[in-house]
Amino acid sequence: MKNKLICLILLAFSLNLQAENGHSLWLRAKSSGTVNIVCAKSSLTLAIAKQELEQGWLGQNGAKIVLTVKKDKAIENDGYKLSENEIQANTELGILYGVYELLRRQQTGEAIIQNEICNPSYQRRILNHWDNLDGTVERGYAGLSIFWHDEEKGYAVTDKDRALWTEYARANSSIGINGAVLNNVNSSKLMLTSECLEKVKAIAEVLRPYGIKTYLSVKFSSPSLIGGLQTSDPLNPEVIKWWKEKANEIYNIIPDFGGFLIKANSEGQPGPQDFGRTHADGANMLADAVKPFGGIIMWRAFVYEANSNDRACQAYKEFMPLDGQFRDNVIIQVKNGPVDFQPREPFTPLFGAMKKTSVMPELQITQEYLGHSVQLVYLATMWEEFLKSDTYQEGNGSTVARTTDGSIFPQKYTAIAGVANIGLDSNWCGHHFAQANWYAFGRMAWNNQLTSEQIADEWLKLTFSAKDEKTTTFHAADWQKNFLVPVKQLMMESREAAVNYSMPLGLHHIFAGLNNTHYGPGPWFAPKGIRKDWTPAYYHKADSLGIGFDRTSKGSDAVSQYHEPLKSLFNNVETCPELYLLWFHHLPWDYKMKNGRILWDELCYTYDKGVNEVRQFQKTWDKVEPYVDVQRFSEVQSKLRRQCRDAQVWKDGCLLYFQQFSKRPIPFDIERPVYDLNYLQKTDLTDMLK
């Protein structure tokens, strides 16, 4: 077994030497000399650590490095103490993390301070794979699942699978990710069958040496769906017993199994409310089942009702009354924003508000609402904005980060989840720059104080600075000036550009409804009979008087879910940040913005600005051609071209649609639309001009 795994690990290394199709991710350093490793212990994990050092060592040739597994109070969890020639950790995994950090600093040139302690912000740093058992990936834009294939072929595992999972595990481990939910939150009932669990066991075995625990999404109604029971009522003794036995079965074959992720009573998924029980009843029953094995339950707060007048209020309304009722191994998993992973949302008000319950943020790495794997959108700026948002729940500085990482509330478990953007595409993520979002999630999960700019800097150095046939002749200073600086700027501006050309000023969820792609613009989408909260008009509320969702105290009163001073700040149009203006306010078309423009004009200028920002990105990228290998250069160039076309479609579609209400001209210093509204209204942008 051990030998087989080492073989796989070696295979993973050799795969990294393939052509520049992006498969090597940020792991492309090749050692420039030898290193003398001293380590008293041995294990699979330590073997990996040693191999990484040997393969990637860029320090002094022949230098000595000591790896010491030894308890130290200052080191928490799988953290480590780093010096130029020593890594000390409480755990073997801590050593591996330290090795990755050391190699990263060698490659990026970042300073290594003697005895620097690096501890993780969250104990559990988890990818959520929305992978279906048939191999498709919900909201996946990088090919089919790396874990699951066509169900008809069963759950066979090949050496090729194991090799790929090893690469996956290595990549995750290198950025501190230590958990993976292997299947979609819209779970298949088959997930908990014994055949399926056998495959999970095989995956877990590959992931384990890299310190990655496996988790599963499960259907709350599993007892009746596959267990032969009449009910799945969480208070029913048979149901309780069934789950305990199932937990036992799982832990028997996967001793380090992480736990369950549950989407319950949400978008048609079954849950405890089907039986008149609360979320707490449901979550606690499952928590009791896994508790003996150290498992946790991640219970999602993504809930909304068809007839609610404001979907954004729902999670708070349902979960706040349950605060304090959950077991200590239940964590409520809350999306960053109260609607749904939009390009820009204020933070969900549950953060900081649930003081007696563990809460974990759920971020979306896959770009469901941010341009799929077509558009270059670096998400870390959005996550930084979110994590640093002050909830004021425990005074100034009660940031989302601090309310979730244990700094403020004594959570037994701290965790953070990111919905993965990984698939079978040769470059893993569909877009070369989407790798940066995977990378950034891991880095921010490890250290929620890192800035998005630092992470972009690191990622670019690791991903694009490796020498190849084209870059061998460049000096570092030239590369920094002509590649690193402009491309980092592009990344840093990319999310704001996407907001500008898609839904600026607090607009949200005005996506195309056709085929439910969430790709192009669709503020007009409203087929007969559809739920109101599934139409963009529910969110933008454009009419002859104005535009925006009134969430003030005179409207849906969503503002009241925020702690003062935010409540008043958002409630008052004079103080509400203009970034969130139309999220909280319905305003007349001629509302005067702070810059003196009227709202309609500002909307026009902002959409136009977004288009021009993408054009600028194209120029930036075209200029760095000498610094990038041919394949990645041209693939990114091609995607940026399409992004530019699609940004134009967003601008045209939204401005022409809203113009029907505003009845005002698009300011004449702005480029005119190039599409007719009626054309865009009947076109699916994901198919258009591929």
Added chain:
Amino acid sequence: MKNKLICLILLAFSLNLQAENGHSLWLRAKSSGTVNIVCAKSSLTLAIAKQELEQGWLGQNGAKIVLTVKKDKAIENDGYKLSENEIQANTELGILYGVYELLRRQQTGEAIIQNEICNPSYQRRILNHWDNLDGTVERGYAGLSIFWHDEEKGYAVTDKDRALWTEYARANSSIGINGAVLNNVNSSKLMLTSECLEKVKAIAEVLRPYGIKTYLSVKFSSPSLIGGLQTSDPLNPEVIKWWKEKANEIYNIIPDFGGFLIKANSEGQPGPQDFGRTHADGANMLADAVKPFGGIIMWRAFVYEANSNDRACQAYKEFMPLDGQFRDNVIIQVKNGPVDFQPREPFTPLFGAMKKTSVMPELQITQEYLGHSVQLVYLATMWEEFLKSDTYQEGNGSTVARTTDGSIFPQKYTAIAGVANIGLDSNWCGHHFAQANWYAFGRMAWNNQLTSEQIADEWLKLTFSAKDEKTTTFHAADWQKNFLVPVKQLMMESREAAVNYSMPLGLHHIFAGLNNTHYGPGPWFAPKGIRKDWTPAYYHKADSLGIGFDRTSKGSDAVSQYHEPLKSLFNNVETCPELYLLWFHHLPWDYKMKNGRILWDELCYTYDKGVNEVRQFQKTWDKVEPYVDVQRFSEVQSKLRRQCRDAQVWKDGCLLYFQQFSKRPIPFDIERPVYDLNYLQKTDLTDMLK
């Protein structure tokens, strides 16, 4: 008969009062008072003249106007003498032309000088309809034929047909057009059958009162195809007899029949060379057949050979040796440029060179190579450039206009032809602004010294100034400043913009080959086995060294077909106008332009300029919204949007294709391409994003 025609004429007037779909063309003046018409004679044509005066009179209320048919030596042909209250002419048609001119001046506010003589530049001012007998129109972008319907339905003529033909005749007559070739130069053999000629008779009867003669395109092999003869050899007595009898038959039913238009030994059409005879043999035989009836033969010089190394030289090579051999009722019909109606060509060198033969220009009103009826391209600037080109054949000032209108050479017949852009579309031409090209052709055919700007001015005033519900409140000065001036400027710049974004600097015929649409870019088009001269590479000759067709004395020597000083001017790269640079020269990518840029950069900037010009047109048009009725405004706006998208495709396709040879970056102050070359290479732009 006479009553029926008058009824149709009245019907035509009432049709003009329809909604603003553009059907009324430039004929929308409604009289503001009464006029007292004095006319000693009466006829169908004079009845029309009187009716036009009554319907459109904008002069002094109750004023007297005298219409006098009286010979006057100063008045030529169907010219007229115009005063504020009198029109004198040699012919009744001259009176009608004078009436249209008087009404036009009343409407545009142009001065009416006492006893001003207005004579036509060309005797025959002819539309060529490339209409097929099945109702389709070759290179027609305005719906099906107004003359021909589905052949299977036979040649029945309805009152609706006659009403439309009456409107057509009126529109033509109002701008001086006096002839129409009713069918495609790629003629059907059925054209000369008796059934078909009966329909021609019906059309001729409707057109006659408006002074419009009918002509037909005929297949040179008609004697064998429909006459039962073994040959169509023009020197064969049976063939000669057949044509004489056919002419007799035609003139028997259409006494004012104009004559034949022949496309012979061109693009697969039969001709005298099939029998070892010359163009002169063929043309003269036909000329003899129609001569007794006053008919003419228009013989096209549009010939080229599969294996020629320079298609542009062919017409001159074939026809110059025949100069002097043609009957006096043969006119050689020569396209303005030596290749084929390209966005920009130097004039065909036959003009002025054939000194002993009548030569007539053939212009293309339908926008085969200039954006179909999608793009707003005002062609009169191109025609003006052409007509004013100096051939130098008889010294300075031997312009194409003067070498063809009888000023220099004593042609018995002078004529000019324009390939029509007319179809069943409610606005006749597909694009509202394509009407301006029909209008301009007529006006220039009447007076080849008119400037394109004067004509644009006239046309805009006639077509857009009529009061409607939106414009009633505007004062003329406001309209002039805010509508006339900017829209005229748009028109005047439109052809140069089209050249810029499609084939600048002398590039030509680099159109998409897919489906033979001649719409989008296709410099790459080269399917296996195709004739070389049907591929764009034959014309652009791009390679690693440079781009352009070497037609200098060291190349194909096409320059030698031009009279000095043009020959030397074109031959020398230093003196060759840059507009024609790549027409005459193959130049290195880094060739230094007069502005200091290298050729590649100049190409990039010029394509980009073209795109930005269309964007500017969009702004211009959007600003005039208050001055235009809703339907025409939005239809033109929509077409401009597509033009902008398509200009972008042209720029991207050409620059990315040529960049493969130039290996140089697109200058970085230019917006980057938004399409990938391989996408455009497999896409038919006529279908894309309709």
